[in-house]
Amino acid sequence: MLTRLAYRIHAKLETVLPEQRLFLKSDSATRFIRLRPGTQALVLVVGAGMLVWTIFASSIVVMDSISAGSDEDQAGVQQALFEERLTGLSNDRDLRAEEASRAQERFNLALAEVSKMQARLLESEDRRKELETGIDVIQNTLRRTIRERDEARAAADRATLALTAQAGAPSTELGRARDAVATLEIMSGALGATARERDEMVKMADAARNEAANTLRAKQELQLRNDAIFARLEEAVTVSMEPLDRMFRAAGLSPDDLLDQVRRGYSGQGGPMTPIISTKGGILTPDEARANTILQGLDRMNMYRLAAVKTPFANPIPSGRYRFTSGFGTRDDPTGRGRRMHEGLDFAGAYGTPIEATADGTVIEAGWANGYGRMVKIRHDFGVSTLYGHLSEIHVSVGQKVSRGDRIGDMGNSGRSTGTHLHYEVHVGGRPVNPMTFIKAASDVF
Template structure:
């Protein structure tokens, strides 16, 4: 130590620190080594203070940037959610308007069918009347011919009696009476004939007017049918596209829904046939529209039973998607939101599990139709029980931070036949419909 002090004397000469009081004076001897230790310690403290201050400043700057970025992301997602909500409302309004138009058109078709049946009945009555008029005309014509034959016979008889010497005056009177009778009969027959001809002409005119009315009605029916067919196409195609995007077979799906809803009844009439045994084309088109309406109804039922809507409706932040994450497979999609944010069932189904599961925390499983199961993990509160039936839009729990979780969020899974698939496939498929 003395040798070290001796070496450091040139740089740090020995110093005395005097301490004076009222009665005496003392001093502290500061050797070179002590001075070196003090300087090194003071330098270390100053350096540590500078480094710590820099770290705090950089951390505050970085935190501020992160908060600004988070605010920008939140604003962007809120704007996107508002746009999606507006688009959903527009689609819903269009669907309601199409349904109202269809109901109105269906009522008009019903009224037109009634008018068409009444017109056809009137036409059949006129045809029967014309046949009766023609039969009466033929009968009157025959009676007129018989009267002519009788007149000829009477003339011949009169001539014969005159030749045989009968009284001419008596024969003339008989002939005059017969002629008057025949003239009256012929006049009556001519009047009936004129009436029948006039009635026949009126019937023909009425038939032509009815044919023109039927043509107008047929054109109106065709226009209504075209409108309804276009409305059915516009209504069915988005649903069909939605199910196909989700990877579901629409044929098998509709068959399965139809088996579950196989009841029949209601005001829909079967195919009607004409008196000649032919199918009415308008009835065929109406039944085709009814089939499309039935298909649309089946799609609507299926859409209620498949998870095409979001399980979170309040403000949220998309934090993690489906796929590999940190060397492991992430089988769902994460939506971050404050604790207590409501979780809603995206489709009709039955609760098969509601409790604690390792890693998942508080977990709810819902079994839907078509072999689909949904899972909702890390909840703070479960609001359903096992065996409970839920409908699309029912609240099933609250977002939390239970289980293996780094913050409050919903871990949402969709499994088909037990195999996990990306939930965003269903969510994106239903964006243009719901």
């Protein structure tokens, strides 16, 4: 049965692949090699398999190369965006601080001008009250004088009638009447002058009222301009503050605790902005309170900047020439020893790629460590530390202060490693956390 089946298969193959003979001729003899249909079919199958395997392997290599290039380009773009947003935020903070300083100067000038206007207004009010008091006195005196004049005229009329009736009266009575008439004329002139002076005082009082009204309108316009300036500054502080606040919260850190620690151990440049102090030693005005709030917001932004520098939000390989080969969490051990916890990120790249510190801190370990090979560990503020393993070279020593961006070593393959890469860990309070949380939180802001 098997012989008959083999015969049939051979017959079918012979119709497609007839038997071939390869002749080899020499000086003494001629030989040939017989290529049966089965042999030819086997050679074709093996050749096709090798061709398919070559195409498949080439495709894998090309796809891996394209993926690596895409990751490098994406990392480079993210790094450029990070630096651009950081520069923009710094410039915006400086601009807001400068605007706040200019607004404070304008506010102080406006306060001084308002104080002068208020002083002039008080002086005008005092003069108006004095004028009103003088006018009341003059009016009372005028009424009394008019009454006395009327009484004197009535007495003069009576005296004149009496003199007319008694033609032989002594001349002394006539002289007295003439003196009374002359006195009345003098008093009438004095009363006229007093009335003119009263009119002048009324005009001065009206001018003082107009000046007070103009001063009040100028004060209201100044208040409106100040409100607009304060509103813009408050909006700018809020817009600049919220992304930073979200960045720290996304990394699992409490912004309030961070800022308290920065204030307690402040060691950077500059310092907190002091609030405005009332020049009268009393309760702050609403404008002064708003200015204090804005300055406190700027102070909080400055504290955020210091906290961001001291927290590992940067990428340890800013050049972007790498690709992620292993993430944080449980994974299959690369040496085939079951599933184990991987407490960091693996960045694969070229041998000797510069490795940089991701935040300001102090080197607490620098040397060979079991499993990590050549390793550097840096202690940062706020209970945060970072670890850089499998290095080829170490450029720092224990106790050395480093800043964000300082080159601390080169990528290598030392220790328990299957290839050139960087093993990067972040610890908070002594516990390992996912470093990608910090990198993504910063990339969302910067």
